Amino acid sequence: MSFSRRNFISRAALTAGGFGLSAGRGLSAPAKIDTPFKHSVMGWCFGGRGVKPKELGEWCVKLGMHGMEGIPQAAYKDVMELGLEISLVGSHGFAQGPCDPKYTDMVIEKLKDGIEVASQVKAKRVITFTGMRYDGMDDTKAAQLCVDTWKKVVPLAEKKGITICFEHLNSRATEGKMTGHAGYFGDDVDFCVDLVKQVGSENFKLLFDIYHVEIMNGDVIRRIREYKDYIGHYHTAGNPGRGEIDASQEINYPPIIREIIKTGFTDYVAQEFIPTWEDPFKSLKHGVETCIVR
Secondary structure (H helix, E strand, O other): OOOOHHHHHHHOOOOOOOOOOOOOOOOOOOOOOOOOOEEEEEOHHHHOOOOOHHHHHHHHHHHOOOEEEOOOHHHHHHHHHOOOEEEEEOOOOOOOOOOOHHHHHHHHHHHHHHHHHHHHOOOOEEEEOOOEOOOOOOHHHHHHHHHHHHHHHHHHHHHHOOEEEEEOOOOOOOOOOOOOOOOEOOOOHHHHHHHHHHHOOOOEEEEEEHHHHHHHOOOHHHHHHHHHHHEEEEEEOOOOOOOOOOOOOOOOHHHHHHHHHHOOOOOEEEEOOOOOOOOHHHHHHHHHHHOOOO
């Protein structure tokens, strides 16, 4: 079975119960990568190459990574027994979000479920999105509805010590499947930060996807500096194409990672590129090594 990002987002928020284990059991792991922040990978990206979550988890252990995300709920136990954390728990999906009133109740339910699951598996972050534009949408009202909806969930996140991470996505790229999300409401990172500010909680942060920000807004390092207090999670990928973060694409990752370190960020940077190299393990290894800077 392959695992798409959509499957992760819509199905990986677990129902309560069923996780009577603690992270760290199982394999004797190599030392973790010694950087100020933690390293993770989005499992859906590698599912298309036939890499199952447990195998990907074993690669993460071999590379000294700290966590995984973007995997189905059934894989959580195997991944945690490898000594890895679940770095981000799913919720309602990017297509059906709080900007559309017909999804309000569902979004609240899914986010609350995700928070409960995160608490159970000792994860610290749950993902959220705005959702897609729809015919007749009033942007001002839609933005306010997003804020109002998230505010209904934030008290539970605060109580459980969980951070809800709101992801900005690009609506421009068309090179292939999952490279862009035409019609996504939260496609301007400056607007997204404004929504985070309006929610007004330390438990509600921006998921700063470097790939998406590069496409829609650019000026990545300056925005990292400006928005450092509002960022709770990072994603990587190469542009154009959402492939490896190698020399074939335009984003210069080492100075970006150095800037992230300068801001004092200590949480997760997750690889979210779609591997194109013949050996996907080497793709992941290269991505991780690119983000180990001094």
